[in-house]
Amino acid sequence: MTHRPAAWHAATVRSVSRETASARRIEFEVPTWPGNDAGAHLDVRLTAPDGYQASRSYSIASSGDSRRVVLAVDEVPGGEVSPFLVHELQPGDQVEIHGPLGAYFVWTPGDERPVQLIAGGSGVVPLYAMAELHDREQDSTPFRLLYSVRTPDDRFFASELEQIAARGRLEASYVYTRAVPAGWHSAPGRVTRDALAAATWPVDRRPRIYVCGPTPFVETVADWLTELGHEPRAIRTERFGGG
Amino acid sequence: MSFITRGFSGRGRDRDPRLPPGQTLVEDWPVLSAGPTPDIDPADWEFVVATENGRHTWNWDEMHALGVEDITVDIHCVTHWSKLEMAWRGVPLDKIFENVETSYDYVMAHSYGGYTTNVPLDELLDGQAWIAFEADGEPLTPEHGGPARLLVPHLYFWKSAKWVRGLVMMPSDDPGFWEQNGYNLHGDPWAEERYW
Numbered sequence: 001m002t003h004r005p006a007a008w009h010a011a012t013v014r015s016v017s018r019e020t021a022s023a024r025r026i027e028f029e030v031p032t033w034p035g036n037d038a039g040a041h042l043d044v045r046l047t048a049p050d051g052y053q054a055s056r057s058y059s060i061a062s063s064g065d066s067r068r069v070v071l072a073v074d075e076v077p078g079g080e081v082s083p084f085l086v087h088e089l090q091p092g093d094q095v096e097i098h099g100p101l102g103a104y105f106v107w108t109p110g111d112e113r114p115v116q117l118i119a120g121g122s123g124v125v126p127l128y129a130m131a132e133l134h135d136r137e138q139d140s141t142p143f144r145l146l147y148s149v150r151t152p153d154d155r156f157f158a159s160e161l162e163q164i165a166a167r168g169r170l171e172a173s174y175v176y177t178r179a180v181p182a183g184w185h186s187a188p189g190r191v192t193r194d195a196l197a198a199a200t201w202p203v204d205r206r207p208r209i210y211v212c213g214p215t216p217f218v219e220t221v222a223d224w225l226t227e228l229g230h231e232p233r234a235i236r237t238e239r240f241g242g243g
Numbered sequence: 244m245s246f247i248t249r250g251f252s253g254r255g256r257d258r259d260p261r262l263p264p265g266q267t268l269v270e271d272w273p274v275l276s277a278g279p280t281p282d283i284d285p286a287d288w289e290f291v292v293a294t295e296n297g298r299h300t301w302n303w304d305e306m307h308a309l310g311v312e313d314i315t316v317d318i319h320c321v322t323h324w325s326k327l328e329m330a331w332r333g334v335p336l337d338k339i340f341e342n343v344e345t346s347y348d349y350v351m352a353h354s355y356g357g358y359t360t361n362v363p364l365d366e367l368l369d370g371q372a373w374i375a376f377e378a379d380g381e382p383l384t385p386e387h388g389g390p391a392r393l394l395v396p397h398l399y400f401w402k403s404a405k406w407v408r409g410l411v412m413m414p415s416d417d418p419g420f421w422e423q424n425g426y427n428l429h430g431d432p433w434a435e436e437r438y439w
């Protein structure tokens with residue numbers, strides 16, 4: 001981890017693009033950004049003309065010393081901030097961001113323990129940042145990802161993750177909860193304890209485990225991981241909210 | 244340096260004056276934890292206060308026997324949500340410290356699972372903090388820190404250590420787990436002391 005003090009920054013939207021049917025990728029230019037570790041997050045603060053403000057946390061999909069900061073935001077229907085970010089925000093618009101935040105849910109190259117990433121839905125954002133850094137830095141630690149998501153089209157960073165996997169830099173497995181591709185090996189459904197055990201590093205490999213997603217998903221998976229015998233302190237979690 | 248973001252109007256115009264800056268009122272109860280949720284049986288639970296003079300311990304029944312209070316407080320999480328007028332039940336730290344002698348001014352709260360958080364002693368006494376067992380009329384569930392958590396409602400909620408198992412007195416205000424990982428040493432929500 002590199003120590004980079006958190007501070008307020010003015011961020012200008014450089015580009016927006018469709019991530020999934022409900023989510024959008026937003027790329028900001030932040031001239032004063034100190035860079036960030038893979039897995040860190042930031043706070044976005046929006047101010048209305050009458051001074052009203054709203055703040056929410058978002059994980060950072062990018063990492064390293066870049067002044068370019070990438071977020072991927074899923075719309076929570078009826079929410080105050082995410083529908084604005086997904087539908088209204090346009091290139092050239094400015095928001096305030098505070099960060100980088102979080103020195104625990106981060107991964108830094110050079111650690112020898114194998115890494116297990118486990119994501120639910122938009123929870124893949126900080127884990128993608130770790131997989132991308134690991135690939136970019138040519139780090140030799142073996143990486144696995146288990147990604148639970150509604151349908152193949154709901155995957156965030158789908159093509160990037162496929163490319164990293166195709167280079168042999170990541171073993172990715174997917175669990176589809178609502179609809180599966182043609183010829184898929186199982187019916188749609190939530191991840192089970194057995195499927196989790198089968199798709200993740202066994203306990204004797206002493207993996208470092210990062211679990212991120214909606215709170216109930218993280219609770220369930222983290223409980224199973226400890227039941228399977230993983231050391232609780234090896235399991236780092238980030239809960240995005242939701243019930 | 245705040246500036247307006249084009250097109251943003253937001254939702255809640257009538258801002259409740261009990262909400263600190265940057266906080267949003269929630270009806271549900273979100274969860275902030277850094278790892279898995281430990282499962283602790285009250286029968287095995289033990290609470291320790293360690294000072295430069297020795298150790299004091301209480302089991303579950305002894306802790307309750309110190310005197311459980313009903314309190315209604317507002318809570319504020321660093322991840323921008325607040326809950327107002329929550330009903331809690333717990334033992335005030337004043338009762339716990341009645342028979343504890345220490346010249347140290349700072350406390351490290353320790354939890355099952357290995358987490359720690361630091362708080363000055365004078366922010367835990369005089370009706371400012373409790374060892375809490377119930378919220379909203381129900382025993383605290385494990386994901387919310389059950390069977391017992393520290394409750395320090397005037398500070399950001401990570402200071403209200405979940406799964407608390409003891410307090411260690413310290414001569415200086417050393418950072419705990421959360422504070423070493425980016426959160427503020429003190430954590431006053433009204434001053435927005437969120438991060439370093």
Ligand SMILES: Cc1cc2nc3c(=O)[nH]c(=O)nc-3n(C[C@H](O)[C@H](O)[C@H](O)COP(=O)(O)OP(=O)(O)OC[C@H]3O[C@@H](n4cnc5c(N)ncnc54)[C@H](O)[C@@H]3O)c2cc1C
Binds near residue numbers: 041058075081322
């Ligand atoms: C550390 C951290 C990192 C995060 N990173 C990301 C990220 O990379 N991408 C992303 O899309 N989101 C992320 N989130 C979630 C994000 O902060 C907001 O909670 C989310 O965008 C909803 O905000 P809102 O204002 O639209 O909804 P609100 O107006 O706050 O809430 C509307 C309703 O939706 C519920 N709700 C709130 N959050 C969620 C949620 N995450 N899922 C389901 N229901 C919810 C609320 O309980 C409420 O009932 C992160 C959260 C945290 C704590």
